Amino acid sequence: MTNGFKKHSIKHLSASSINLWTNAPDVWVAQYLFGKRGPMSSAAMRGICTEDAVVAVLTGTDVAEALKAAHDKFDGFFPIGDEKTTKERDMIQPCMALALDALKDYGEPEFPEEGQEKISITAKTDDYEIPVIGFLDLVFPKQGVIIDLKTTGRMPSTMSAEHQLQRAIYQKAKGNQAVKFLYVTPKKTSLLEDGDPNELLVTAKKQISRMEKFLRAGSKEDIAEVIPVNPNTFYWNGAEAIREELYGI
Numbered sequence: 001m002t003n004g005f006k007k008h009s010i011k012h013l014s015a016s017s018i019n020l021w022t023n024a025p026d027v028w029v030a031q032y033l034f035g036k037r038g039p040m041s042s043a044a045m046r047g048i049c050t051e052d053a054v055v056a057v058l059t060g061t062d063v064a065e066a067l068k069a070a071h072d073k074f075d076g077f078f079p080i081g082d083e084k085t086t087k088e089r090d091m092i093q094p095c096m097a098l099a100l101d102a103l104k105d106y107g108e109p110e111f112p113e114e115g116q117e118k119i120s121i122t123a124k125t126d127d128y129e130i131p132v133i134g135f136l137d138l139v140f141p142k143q144g145v146i147i148d149l150k151t152t153g154r155m156p157s158t159m160s161a162e163h164q165l166q167r168a169i170y171q172k173a174k175g176n177q178a179v180k181f182l183y184v185t186p187k188k189t190s191l192l193e194d195g196d197p198n199e200l201l202v203t204a205k206k207q208i209s210r211m212e213k214f215l216r217a218g219s220k221e222d223i224a225e226v227i228p229v230n231p232n233t234f235y236w237n238g239a240e241a242i243r244e245e246l247y248g249i
Contacts, residue, residue, distance in 0.1 A: 003128040004215025008033055012131045013123070015166035018204055021211050023162075024235040026227050030246050033220040038239025042078055046088040046095075047151045049074045050184075051137060053096045054149060058109055058138070063100075067093055094186035095151045102182055102189040106145065109138040119173035123208045130208070134169050139177075146170060146179045147191075155185050156192070164195035165204055171197040 005011075010032065021028045030036045049070040056066035070092050078085040111117065116135040123132055138147040148170070150163065159167065163181055171179045180193045217223060229247045230236075236243050243249060 042085040042088040159194040168197035168200035
């Protein structure tokens with residue numbers, strides 16, 4: 001019997017795909033079976049641009065030059081800013097400055113020639129085997145620490161379940177190094193490492209197995225006909241036309 005992943009040509013998973021499957025399977029089907037993705041949000045682009053600027057400075061670029069490149073990249077996606085996008089853009093500079101201050105004692109991170117370091121672990125049962133991949137933000141091998149940078153408007157006291165799974169995957173792949181998430185708002189930073197990686201991965205494997213069994217059920221068109229659709233989830237923000245096209249809702 002062909003397993004569900006091979007049936008639908010899914011070659012790997014990631015923390016984000018597992019989390020999306022868990023939280024919004026209708027959106028997961030749209031993205032991973034039909035290749036239909038909504039536009040990138042201004043908050044997500046703010047995070048990307050801030051990380052780019054931090055990495056640039058840590059590897060030798062002038063602060064002003066790194067910030068300008070980050071703003072230029074943001075403006076390339078959102079050339080005319082409304083109130084929300086302007087707010088996100090304005091977060092880049094203070095988040096960059098605070099992140100750099102929090103990371104100042106770690107030295108220069110190391111990167112492979114192709115950019116971010118890719119990690120992979122394998123989820124498998126008698127029915128399937130599939131890699132779960134990820135890409136590391138900042139690797140400080142001399143300190144034995146890996147740091148993932150998260151910019152946010154509101155500081156969490158505890159890592160979200162989604163971020164805990166991401167950290168668990170990284171920790172499993174890099175067992176000899178500590179994995180921490182650096183949360184940065186425009187006003188403060190916090191370094192967190194919540195959740196038991198082994199427990200989280202056991203639960204994730206159960207979700208992966210349910211996903212694989214679900215994918216065996218039929219073609220992508222068959223699946224789209226029966227998957228429950230929640231039009232009210234924020235995961236559809238900016239992708240309402242895709243939902244209407246695919247599900248008629």
